[in-house]
Amino acid sequence: GPNLMNQPNHRVGYEEWALKLRHCLVPTPGWVFVSADISQEEARIAALVTGERVMLKDFQEGRGVYGGFAYGIYNRPITKADGREWNVAKKSILSFIWGSAGWKPWTERLVVMDPTLTLKGGEEAYARLGLLYPDLAPWRAAVKERLVTTGEMYDWFGRRRVFPAIYHPDRAAKAGAWREGMNFLIQGPAATVIKLAMRRVYDTFKQQGLSARLLISIHDELVAECLPREVPQVAAILRTMTAGLMPIDLPVEVKQGVNWGSMEVLDGG
Numbered sequence: 001g002p003n004l005m006n007q008p009n010h011r012v013g014y015e016e017w018a019l020k021l022r023h024c025l026v027p028t029p030g031w032v033f034v035s036a037d038i039s040q041e042e043a044r045i046a047a048l049v050t051g052e053r054v055m056l057k058d059f060q061e062g063r064g065v066y067g068g069f070a071y072g073i074y075n076r077p078i079t080k081a082d083g084r085e086w087n088v089a090k091k092s093i094l095s096f097i098w099g100s101a102g103w104k105p106w107t108e109r110l111v112v113m114d115p116t117l118t119l120k121g122g123e124e125a126y127a128r129l130g131l132l133y134p135d136l137a138p139w140r141a142a143v144k145e146r147l148v149t150t151g152e153m154y155d156w157f158g159r160r161r162v163f164p165a166i167y168h169p170d171r172a173a174k175a176g177a178w179r180e181g182m183n184f185l186i187q188g189p190a191a192t193v194i195k196l197a198m199r200r201v202y203d204t205f206k207q208q209g210l211s212a213r214l215l216i217s218i219h220d221e222l223v224a225e226c227l228p229r230e231v232p233q234v235a236a237i238l239r240t241m242t243a244g245l246m247p248i249d250l251p252v253e254v255k256q257g258v259n260w261g262s263m264e265v266l267d268g269g
Helices: 015-021 040-052 052-059 066-074 083-097 103-111 119-132 136-150 171-207 228-239
Strands: 031-039 152-154 160-162 213-218 221-226 251-259
Touching: 031 066, 031 083, 031 160, 031 171, 031 228, 040 083, 052 119, 066 119, 066 221, 083 103, 083 119, 083 171, 103 119, 136 152, 136 171, 160 171, 171 213, 171 221, 171 228, 228 251
Parallel strands: none
Antiparallel strands: 031 221, 031 251, 152 160, 213 221
């Protein structure tokens, strides 16, 4: 590294550097970028595969989970514009879902992500998550039982992965396999969704005779470039790229810009 997949855009002390790196990615001269970011994709998929009822209800009623949890940490409203705080909430919830190794390592990582936080505050946040989402613990237990019994998992789309380390005599290796199994059930479908969306977008660009083209995917975000006159069509295609791929709403936020560091949300998305 660094590369576009793991640039530390929310790492303490690197925010300005990361933004400069994003400004270095520019479209073909005379063209513009149009990007599509799936909103809270992993958390939405986690709600579906774990069956966590509170989380599912929040999404079904138009509420996200990151902002509410972040409010509990920082005691003020947090939006995606609050990059570091939002990232802390996102990574905290996801690591909690697939089984962080107890509250102490979890809270220590919390403080590394944001040194303004305290271990005591992290401990309280960890306890609050357990109470807020009671269906996660039984799901984790069921995943562990299946891994120990079969040594393999199948994700939502039927993709299979084996976890031989679940039978390792070392407890740390076994625990790592367990967490990887839970991670696979959430990040596996997330990876498949973005691949299916890319194929759908590519085919639709061709069918509509657009000169637009997909450039890169960065986790749950696609970046395309097109002529300025094609922006409305490209934006409409990107907004529907996840429709029907899973039985849960996967809304897409569409942005436009002259480089990757200065993207602005397009109306209607």
